[in-house]
Amino acid sequence: MKHIEIVQIGIGHVGRAVAQIILEERKRWLDHNAIDVRYRAVADTSGALVGEELLPQAIRLKEEGGKLSEFGVEKTEDVLRSEPDSDTLRVVIDLAVHGGTHDLDILGAENGSYLVLSNKGPLSGSTAEYRRLTEMLPGRLWHEATVGAGIPIISTIEYLRASGDDILEIQASPSGTLGYIMSEVEGGSSFSGAVKKAVELHYAEPDPRDDLSGLDVARKAIILARKMGRDIEPEEIPYESLVPEGLEAVPLDEFMERLPEADEAFRKRLLAVEEHHMLRYLAKIPKEGEVEVGLKDTPVESPFGPINGPENVFDFHTRRYSDVTLTVAGPGAGPERTASGVVFDLLDIAHKI
Ligand SMILES: NC(=O)c1ccc[n+]([C@@H]2O[C@H](COP(=O)([O-])OP(=O)(O)OC[C@H]3O[C@@H](n4cnc5c(N)ncnc54)[C@H](OP(=O)(O)O)[C@@H]3O)[C@@H](O)[C@H]2O)c1
Known part of the structure; x- marks a missing residue:
């Protein structure tokens, strides 16, 4: 016993x-x-x-x-x-x-x-x-x-390393909230409408700036980088914030009320995306070199193209999974x-x- x-x-x-x-x-x-x-x-x-x-x-x-x-x-x-x-x-x-x-x-x-x-x-x-x-x-x-x-990401890294494989890069969409917002916007919602819906559905934190700031994704990126064996400080990971300029510190009510001010700029950004590409909020963690956290113009055929709702996607590019990458996906949030x-x-x- x-x-x-x-x-x-x-x-x-x-x-x-x-x-x-x-x-x-x-x-x-x-x-x-x-x-x-x-x-x-x-x-x-x-x-x-x-x-x-x-x-x-x-x-x-x-x-x-x-x-x-x-x-x-x-x-x-x-x-x-x-x-x-x-x-x-x-x-x-x-x-x-x-x-x-x-x-x-x-x-x-x-x-x-x-x-x-x-x-x-x-x-x-x-x-x-x-x-x-x-x-x-x-x-x-x-x-x-x-x-x-609940999806097995840390254990996948441990498994790959224990089996003698070498992780060359992890690309991930590790925020259910940002995944949901980007897929809604892709489907025709305004940015402010998508954020409001994410709050109503409890995907986002009560103050959605906690998700939109990108800090949560940066924290996950540093944990993944360390798990890959990298020595890295938080300051070495710049992250893109989706909180509109000037609304970072206003009270929550005012933030939600003024959020539509950002819709036009976001729409323009979406229009600038190449054909057969989508805008996704991703973390890219190579074995060496700069860790990137922010919006990325992503091919529709990539593992991040089909993201629908608050799904998380992690794509492992390793020595053994090089021609076809290893993708782990599933619902990445909820108590x-x-x-x-x-x-x-x-x-x-x-x-x-
Ligand atoms: N919710 C999700 O989907 C999810 C997914 C993955 C990871 N996580 C992580 O899991 C953790 C818990 O999330 P949650 O949604 O359960 O948060 P939560 O509802 O805000 O609960 C946090 C709990 O931690 C307690 N606490 C905070 N600081 C403490 C301290 N110094 N000593 C003792 N207790 C302390 C709080 O106490 P009080 O009640 O007294 O404030 C509260 O009971 C977070 O770190 C979150 O990032 C959450």
Whole structure:
């Protein structure tokens, strides 16, 4: 029997979906695979709720916008410093947002925990931060859901490298929101209409500038580049912002109201695209040389031509996949799909230890 205890940092959209899957499916893992999974704690920004008796109520409370401190919490740092039960492996699952949890992840690593992330922040900061984490966790770091949500991108890179192949370049459309917006615009929508629809369908962040700025794609590009073995700093990846000039800092209401001002310029840009080409927001990550993130005039016959809706597409050009590239595509966003990637990592750890 393998015993695993989870300390989960973040109980937002993805965090709740992960907890639901674990609570619903762990009996099957116990019965069929002799893997015993339970929660040591879940944490939000107010602290860590220890034990799992109140977890179902905590999920409901977080859905309603509450804070775990309403149940009584401990400091997350103290929980991470505590010893796991005997014969039990601790997995810290970081499902928070951006870089604020880097030190919490390090604390978990120092105590011998394994780490699973959907949070790109700790892996997309400076090289020094990245190295600190990866060197502390050799063989103990899993992060499938950071790129492509539930579709197997990180594991494809690992598989290609482990099989002795050499990845020469990855081209990707790794943002469901930008993929959706570009395919809508292609189909005749105005830029502002496509952005509004992406917000209504919850593809985009509540403030769509978080997606339109290109930073999310740049973060994914740096994670892919590092996974390919490159030493790279965030400043080395310039990214094109689709946020219209002058609307970067205005309140959200004003941004949405004034967005149609950008429609004409966007339409002209679309008209300038060559025949049999489409405009796509892509990341191009070569083995060496400049990483590019921005709008690209892309042939219709390329793997990025048929993108429809919030699909992600990753195209691997390798020594062995050179005449025909290896393409991995699928829905690259959404809490349940992202949670699948996280649970895949958790069970992969359980199978490998
Ligand atoms: N949603 C997707 O489709 C998707 C896909 C791939 C990857 N991801 C990544 O997965 C992560 C989670 O996404 P989400 O949609 O679940 O975000 P979310 O709904 O905003 O939830 C974030 C959670 O993290 C908690 N948190 C933030 N900073 C923290 C800290 N320093 N210590 C403890 N808890 C902290 C928040 O606590 P409070 O509730 O107290 O604020 C909240 O519970 C993000 O990094 C996102 O980029 C998401």
